[in-house]
Amino acid sequence: MQEPVRHIHDKLGRPLRDLRLSVTDQCNFRCRYCMPEELFGSDYEFLPREKLLTFEELTRITRIFVSLGVEKIRITGGEPLMRRELPKLIRMINGVDGVKDIAMTTNGSLLAKHAQALKEAGLRRITVSLDSLDEERFGRMNGRGFKPSHVLEGIEAASAAGLKVKVNMVVQKGVNEQDVLPMANYFREKGHILRFIEYMDVGNSNGWRLDQVVPSQEIVKLIHAEMPVEPMEPNHYGEVASRYRYAEETGKPGEIGLISSVTQAFCSTCTRMRISAEGRMFGCLFASEGADLREPLRGGRSDDEIRELITGFWRVREDRYSEVRLSNTPGLKKKKVEMSHIGG
Numbered sequence: 001m002q003e004p005v006r007h008i009h010d011k012l013g014r015p016l017r018d019l020r021l022s023v024t025d026q027c028n029f030r031c032r033y034c035m036p037e038e039l040f041g042s043d044y045e046f047l048p049r050e051k052l053l054t055f056e057e058l059t060r061i062t063r064i065f066v067s068l069g070v071e072k073i074r075i076t077g078g079e080p081l082m083r084r085e086l087p088k089l090i091r092m093i094n095g096v097d098g099v100k101d102i103a104m105t106t107n108g109s110l111l112a113k114h115a116q117a118l119k120e121a122g123l124r125r126i127t128v129s130l131d132s133l134d135e136e137r138f139g140r141m142n143g144r145g146f147k148p149s150h151v152l153e154g155i156e157a158a159s160a161a162g163l164k165v166k167v168n169m170v171v172q173k174g175v176n177e178q179d180v181l182p183m184a185n186y187f188r189e190k191g192h193i194l195r196f197i198e199y200m201d202v203g204n205s206n207g208w209r210l211d212q213v214v215p216s217q218e219i220v221k222l223i224h225a226e227m228p229v230e231p232m233e234p235n236h237y238g239e240v241a242s243r244y245r246y247a248e249e250t251g252k253p254g255e256i257g258l259i260s261s262v263t264q265a266f267c268s269t270c271t272r273m274r275i276s277a278e279g280r281m282f283g284c285l286f287a288s289e290g291a292d293l294r295e296p297l298r299g300g301r302s303d304d305e306i307r308e309l310i311t312g313f314w315r316v317r318e319d320r321y322s323e324v325r326l327s328n329t330p331g332l333k334k335k336k337v338e339m340s341h342i343g344g
């Protein structure tokens, strides 16, 4: 029988439990809050293929993290479906003994084509990002004129293939607040959980201002006035979204989530390690520097040596950016990694 693995803990006592693997830094969208066109235009240099971790390297990393107690893997990007043969990677990761859950975050634009293959490869859950059902607004927000129907088709295909679907919507004041209720109605009808994400100051390029954040509590109030909701217990330790269900008297079940990284930081239960597409480890979405794993992986280091690097990195981790974002903590203004390099 396999020995249960003891989790390693960081300086703030948080266990390492989840792994987010970014498989590409490229994306076919140019969401203004993530990869604004003026900074990620035609002369932007994306990573050349040889700098990306290979599927074999990503699988090896997964195996090592699993040996340290990680059970949940999330594939992200950039846009993960822009990585060729992604279902092959899902199958390889699914084959790692001890992986209990594989999920993916995607903009959904290429999902209709790949949903069935992803499911067959072992993907269980998918989070699809969609910020509006309005063609013009969505086209503007994604910076490339993609229509919501593209993404909705992807969601339908994923659902039909048997994947559990959640939808993420970033809400920005003055940009898409008017879409909150139509989105809530639509996804309640469809039976998918919709999660509202507070607009964050990720990377260095989105020109974030606090007054552009719509606090989650405002969203709950807005929805509650139309369709009463009541709070629910979290599913598990470290769950990032606060959950609400539509009240019984409204006659139809359904659930929403609120991800309040600005107004209600959840750093104290943050158990996630992120690996960028080029193989750097990040202990926080807002970190400025990661630690390289690619060279050690390619330079003949053993699994034990890599495990030491990961353990050493996690043990000194003390990131809690969202808890101190609005304070004058020294070092806070350092250059941050871009979201499209390490995923959400």
Ligand code: SAM
Pocket (backbone or CB within 6 Å): 027, 033, 034, 076, 077, 078, 079, 080, 105, 106, 107, 127, 128, 129, 168, 169, 170, 197, 198, 199, 200, 201, 202, 206, 339, 340, 343, 344
């Ligand atoms: N391209 C995929 C997608 O959009 O789902 C995966 C990567 S994307 C970086 C992961 C998530 O981060 C998406 O749900 C996206 O909406 C969210 N995100 C990106 N920039 C954000 C920001 N400034 N504030 C809040 N969420 C953001």
Ligand code: SF4
Pocket (backbone or CB within 6 Å): 027, 028, 029, 030, 031, 034, 035, 077, 078, 079, 107, 129, 340
């Ligand atoms: Fe691409 Fe996702 Fe960033 Fe939008 S949020 S630009 S879809 S990586």
Ligand code: SF4
Pocket (backbone or CB within 6 Å): 266, 267, 268, 270, 283, 284, 285, 286, 319, 320, 321, 322, 323
């Ligand atoms: Fe985790 Fe950093 Fe986000 Fe806090 S700010 S929840 S430490 S990723």
